[in-house]
Amino acid sequence: MGKQCKSEADVVNFQDLPLEVHVIAAQLLxxxxxxxxxxxxxxxxxxxxxxIELYSPS
Structure with missing residues (x-):
């Protein structure tokens, strides 16, 4: 199956993710x-x- 195009409303920015995600990402880095x-x-x-991909609506 092909990847569906996402509208601008579906795009998630990293800064919009929960603080916990930022902490996990920093630890992983x-x-x-x-x-x-x-x-x-x-x-x-x-x-x-x-x-971003994990938290984006599919």
Whole structure:
């Protein structure tokens, strides 16, 4: 099945997610961050995108 297009009303912004999600995302980032591997900004964006997808209406 193909991915459905989301309207602007369906788009979730990270800042709109509950505080608990921010805390979990920060903990995950601190656990997974390896300065020798990928840059922190890329990892943070991947984590942010994952939480947005989890909390977005399908």
């Amino acid at each position: 601190s656990e997974r961050f390896d300065p020798a591997a990928e840059p922190a900004k890329e990892l943070a964006q991947e984590i942010r995108d994952a939480f």
